[in-house]
Amino acid sequence: MNFYEALSKYYDKFFLPNNNIIELCKSFNLRNKTVLDLGAGTGTTAILFQQEGFNVSALEIDPSMVKTFEGKIKNFDDIKLVEGNILDTPKYFPDTFGLILCIGNTLPHLNSLIDVEKVISDSFNLLSESGVLLLQIVNFDKIKNEKTFELPTLTAQDEDISFTRFYTINNSSITFNGIINVNGENLTNQVQLLLINSVDLITICKKYFSVVETYGDFKGNTYSEQSSALILKCIK
Ligand SMILES: C[S@@+](CC[C@H](N)C(=O)[O-])C[C@H]1O[C@@H](n2cnc3c(N)ncnc32)[C@H](O)[C@@H]1O
Numbered sequence: 473m474n475f476y477e478a479l480s481k482y483y484d485k486f487f488l489p490n491n492n493i494i495e496l497c498k499s500f501n502l503r504n505k506t507v508l509d510l511g512a513g514t515g516t517t518a519i520l521f522q523q524e525g526f527n528v529s530a531l532e533i534d535p536s537m538v539k540t541f542e543g544k545i546k547n548f549d550d551i552k553l554v555e556g557n558i559l560d561t562p563k564y565f566p567d568t569f570g571l572i573l574c575i576g577n578t579l580p581h582l583n584s585l586i587d588v589e590k591v592i593s594d595s596f597n598l599l600s601e602s603g604v605l606l607l608q609i610v611n612f613d614k615i616k617n618e619k620t621f622e623l624p625t626l627t628a629q630d631e632d633i634s635f636t637r638f639y640t641i642n643n644s645s646i647t648f649n650g651i652i653n654v655n656g657e658n659l660t661n662q663v664q665l666l667l668i669n670s671v672d673l674i675t676i677c678k679k680y681f682s683v684v685e686t687y688g689d690f691k692g693n694t695y696s697e698q699s700s701a702l703i704l705k706c707i708k
Pocket residue numbers: 476487510511512513514516517531532533534537556557558559574575576577578581582
């Protein structure tokens with residue numbers, strides 16, 4: 473069983489909707505309320521945008537995550553959800569968007585910076601004038617010199633389940649290890665990630681976008697090497 477197949481059943485118990493994302497995006501003064509969520513997971517953020525009146529499209533590669541997402545939107549049909557690879561985005565979405573999201577550390581799931589650049593340049597092409605690409609990855613600058621790095625353990629509110637998470641780091645590759653404990657029994661899984669430095673990501677974005685701003689979190693706080701996240705707001 474792959475990582476997200478195992479996690480899809482529990483994902484929404486650990487990762488709750490985050491309104492700060494919506495509030496931050498509202499401050500962008502977007503010209504139109506169309507959003508594309510790349511690597512949308514179980515759709516938690518996509519659904520928040522739909523509830524805010526956005527026209528929402530979403531792309532997700534993992535069939536189990538897509539299935540969970542579909543289960544959540546079966547009673548309304550105005551989210552366009554596609555199962556596919558973010559490297560093929562233009563194939564699925566010929567229209568333009570006011571906002572494109574690639575958050576929740578999705579970009580490091582790609583194999584190389586060449587692939588990362590493809591997603592960024594495709595997004596640039598798919599944005600309408602003054603549209604915004606919002607990227608969020610883990611701030612690997614903070615942890616790249618460590619051998620292992622543990623994230624806070626997550627627990628579900630109403631059930632005896634927890635999610636222990638740690639990275640093992642080896643030069644340009646990083647392994648994300650997750651242990652889901654369900655009623656005392658462990659489900660252990662791993663996913664290989666690309667270690668993306670802030671300088672590399674910012675440099676790629678600046679090749680395409682006229683304005684690239686950084687934040688350390690979705691509350692809009694300033695990015696520093698100690699921030700847990702690197703968020704980039706790229707304006708076309
Ligand atoms: C950590 S989850 C984040 C999900 C969601 N964006 C969020 O913030 O909760 C990363 C997601 O990216 C998806 N993903 C990874 N590589 C992908 C690719 N090449 N194309 C589309 N989705 C991808 C994974 O299946 C997973 O659902």
